[in-house]
Amino acid sequence: MNDVIALLQSHRSIRKFKPDAVPDPLIEQIVRCGQAAASSSNIQAATVIRVRDAGKRRRLAELAGGQSYVADAGAFLVFCADLHRPGLAVTRLGGAFDGGMTEQFIIATVDVALAAQNCAVAAEALGLGICYIGGLRNNPQDVCELLELPDLVYPVFGFCLGYPDQVPELKPRLPLPVVLMEDRYQDAPEAAIAGYDAQMRDYYRSRTGGQKSSSWSEELKVLAGKSRPHMRAFLARRGFKLD
Amino acid sequence: MNDVIALLQSHRSIRKFKPDAVPDPLIEQIVRCGQAAASSSNIQAATVIRVRDAGKRRRLAELAGGQSYVADAGAFLVFCADLHRPGLAVTRLGGAFDGGMTEQFIIATVDVALAAQNCAVAAEALGLGICYIGGLRNNPQDVCELLELPDLVYPVFGFCLGYPDQVPELKPRLPLPVVLMEDRYQDAPEAAIAGYDAQMRDYYRSRTGGQKSSSWSEELKVLAGKSRPHMRAFLARRGFKLD
Numbered sequence: 001m002n003d004v005i006a007l008l009q010s011h012r013s014i015r016k017f018k019p020d021a022v023p024d025p026l027i028e029q030i031v032r033c034g035q036a037a038a039s040s041s042n043i044q045a046a047t048v049i050r051v052r053d054a055g056k057r058r059r060l061a062e063l064a065g066g067q068s069y070v071a072d073a074g075a076f077l078v079f080c081a082d083l084h085r086p087g088l089a090v091t092r093l094g095g096a097f098d099g100g101m102t103e104q105f106i107i108a109t110v111d112v113a114l115a116a117q118n119c120a121v122a123a124e125a126l127g128l129g130i131c132y133i134g135g136l137r138n139n140p141q142d143v144c145e146l147l148e149l150p151d152l153v154y155p156v157f158g159f160c161l162g163y164p165d166q167v168p169e170l171k172p173r174l175p176l177p178v179v180l181m182e183d184r185y186q187d188a189p190e191a192a193i194a195g196y197d198a199q200m201r202d203y204y205r206s207r208t209g210g211q212k213s214s215s216w217s218e219e220l221k222v223l224a225g226k227s228r229p230h231m232r233a234f235l236a237r238r239g240f241k242l243d
Numbered sequence: 244m245n246d247v248i249a250l251l252q253s254h255r256s257i258r259k260f261k262p263d264a265v266p267d268p269l270i271e272q273i274v275r276c277g278q279a280a281a282s283s284s285n286i287q288a289a290t291v292i293r294v295r296d297a298g299k300r301r302r303l304a305e306l307a308g309g310q311s312y313v314a315d316a317g318a319f320l321v322f323c324a325d326l327h328r329p330g331l332a333v334t335r336l337g338g339a340f341d342g343g344m345t346e347q348f349i350i351a352t353v354d355v356a357l358a359a360q361n362c363a364v365a366a367e368a369l370g371l372g373i374c375y376i377g378g379l380r381n382n383p384q385d386v387c388e389l390l391e392l393p394d395l396v397y398p399v400f401g402f403c404l405g406y407p408d409q410v411p412e413l414k415p416r417l418p419l420p421v422v423l424m425e426d427r428y429q430d431a432p433e434a435a436i437a438g439y440d441a442q443m444r445d446y447y448r449s450r451t452g453g454q455k456s457s458s459w460s461e462e463l464k465v466l467a468g469k470s471r472p473h474m475r476a477f478l479a480r481r482g483f484k485l486d
Binding site: 002003004005007008009010011013027028029031032033035036037038040041042043044046047048049050051052053056080085086087088089090092093095096097098101102103104106107109110113114116117118120121122125126131132134137147148149150153156157171173174176178179180181182183184185187188190193200216217218219220221223224227228229231232235242243 | 245246247248250251252253254256270271272274275276278279280281283284285286287289290291292293294295296299323328329330331332333335336338339340341344345346347349350352353356357359360361363364365368369374375377380390391392393396399400414416417419421422423424425426427428430431433436443459460461462463464466467470471472474475478485486
């Protein structure tokens with residue numbers, strides 16, 4: 001089973017795909033693998049919408065900030081956190097289900113991510129490449145309307161899927177001791193972060209032919225500013241009150 | 244690579260483990276696989292605390308609602324969503340990082356779940372069994388204190404890891420067409436849910452020797468009531484304001 005370890009450690013996000021479509025049975029097999037992931041109290045809050053309609057694909061590509069591979073990849077899936085389905089089941093039995101608790105939001109969001117990562121592993125095992133599209137949260141209300149999502153369902157991310165037409169360099173990760181701790185939290189030594197910063201500079205330089213050479217810390221600085229300030233109000237509008 | 248598909252589809256949560264410890268190199272290999280999962284803007288918000296101290300293990304078992312396998316499994320990991328580390332990196336460069344946005348909370352929580360699911364797959368590929376422990380969110384403030392977590396770090400879930408001493412029945416999942424939709428959201432036919440409800444009744448009956456025979460919908464009714472109402476205030480206290 002060391003093949004599996006090698007598979008997991010060779011993940012890279014794919015943003016350039018061959019034009020070939022992904023056959024339906026493969027997509028079904030991949031989503032079944034997603035369903036096999038653990039689910040909190042078996043709530044199964046992950047709903048996957050496969051977008052086949054070319055017009056909707058183009059619109060989603062725009063909404064995600066102009067990511068052309070959202071329209072072009074062999075297949076495109078939208079992973080939704082779905083508290084509408086369990087709510088309906090409870091209501092049918094005469095019970096009440098609000099779905100507005102922060103805890104329920106966490107449960108649903110984690111359920112989706114576990115399922116999606118199983119799909120990613122399955123896809124890569126089948127020779128496909130994938131790319132998560134967090135950019136769907138740029139305009140989540142528009143995504144909801146386009147896909148006719150009911151209240152208590154939100155698009156957590158999109159997922160491009162297809163036959164890779166590139167082999168990007170592996171992105172270096174933080175040194176293991178920075179993220180794996182024992183018995184209590186400990187800040188990493190500054191030198192460990194500085195070393196990784198230097199490594200990321202080299203990575204970006206090599207990948208962009210010298211055009212980009214920022215460190216991990218510098219990239220985070222950019223990220224700290226653009227944190228989709230509409231999300232809280234968007235979620236409340238869809239029933240996720242985060243009480 | 245169909246071995247991988249079979250591996251993914253044979254997941255069951257393991258709650259009874261052989262007494263053997265999990266060797267350190269295996270844990271390191273597993274966490275490296277977690278690091279290889281996609282990370283939103285490469286923020287790498289997943290921090291893993293391996294709890295080796297027996298007293299802390301017993302305390303965590305209590306805090307999780309008396310789940311003895313938290314103390315007994317070959318290893319126990321706590322997966323934390325960590326915005327403290329990126330915040331520190333940004334601050335060192337003279338930038339400002341608040342970490343209180345709902346979007347940042349989603350990014351960090353999803354990052355952790357993707358990493359953890361890769362760890363789950365890696366562990367199972369190596370012959371180990373795992374069980375997610377959402378019960379750490381029963382008393383998250385106590386978990387923070389026990390593990391000395393700084394602000395902007397919260398325990399998303401625990402993760403038991405060890406050599407399985409049981410082979411539980413596979414838990415049936417919702418029929419694929421209920422969770423995989425095309426181009427737009429559609430409610431499942433009531434008959435599909437009713438069929439699954441019947442299947443889950445049989446599953447629980449068979450698994451408990453007739454002691455439990457509730458349907459999926461009935462189990463959800465229970466779940467709808469116990470949704471950890473402290474989570475919102477707990478998160479705010481730790482800096483996750485969910486703005």
